[in-house]
Amino acid sequence: MRRLLLYLSLASLLAVMAILTAAAPPPAGMDLPSYTADGKLKRPAGFRNWVFAGASLGLSYAEVSNQAPPGRMHNVYLQPEAYQHYLKTGAFPEKTMFALVLYEPRQKESISKHGYFSGKLSAVEIAVKDSERFEEGWAYFDFGAETKEAAEPFPKDRCFACHHQNGQVDNVFVQFYPTLRDQRK
């Protein structure tokens, strides 16, 4: 009897933990990830209208960067509804997408004498939180310079592993993006 009670208590505890750690469902009105019949992610159309999370130039985690300095400009966006949910709760709901838009650097054009601005579009990459579909929760996709309409996820060891280990909040590099890092009151 005592053992049965212990098992029941443990089961209840696990159920409560599962509820507490489950991600919130996607907020109403949010652009949702859409997939082809063979499981590729379709490139989201409207990411340039999403909330801007932050920019970086030449950010690289490799000991020896494979890019010539200064590297590429990174622009990161997420859906407005996912951003509002994050501001309120500190967590990203299911179906959150981040767009990472990469540009070649340019300098010393027009009246610019110092510094770097964004040149040619180099790549659009998308991170998706979709626990129904991806065992690890998040998956990562590369659409080239908007040249691919649909993309297969990267293998787990390409993006997921590092995001999972180093992203400050739920696989996301909140620490690098001021609109996420500094705007939660």
Added chain:
Amino acid sequence: MRRLLLYLSLASLLAVMAILTAAAPPPAGMDLPSYTADGKLKRPAGFRNWVFAGASLGLSYAEVSNQAPPGRMHNVYLQPEAYQHYLKTGAFPEKTMFALVLYEPRQKESISKHGYFSGKLSAVEIAVKDSERFEEGWAYFDFGAETKEAAEPFPKDRCFACHHQNGQVDNVFVQFYPTLRDQRK
């Protein structure tokens, strides 16, 4: 009589030119500039939800930059409705606002080994197109690091002169911002 006809023709031509060059009224639903009783611009609340125009790092037009390299990260936004109007027409409607958000650069934190990301908020500056209020059409305002609730316009020779002379489209540095420069079909 011939002279009268000539004057009338000239007057008609000028009237038509005035209509053609007048800026469009602000699109419905757009965040509008708001002023204090003594003519200061109030800091717009929602600029982080506007469309992101582009980023640059350390961009400077001075022969000798007054910033230590790499300079500050610049993030530029405009109202979504002004952006849609620009995509369709190539022009900025009345009451267009641009937000220029400046961050101190940071590097070599967390797993970042190369490149720069955005650190502490350094300044929020706003450009406003409001021909009813400003003789030159555009005026420029500095709100510090969101420390000022309202600001007076900069003198004409501080921002306007250079924007007017070098901005690719209507005082705007479209040439530096890919979401403006490359997205018009």
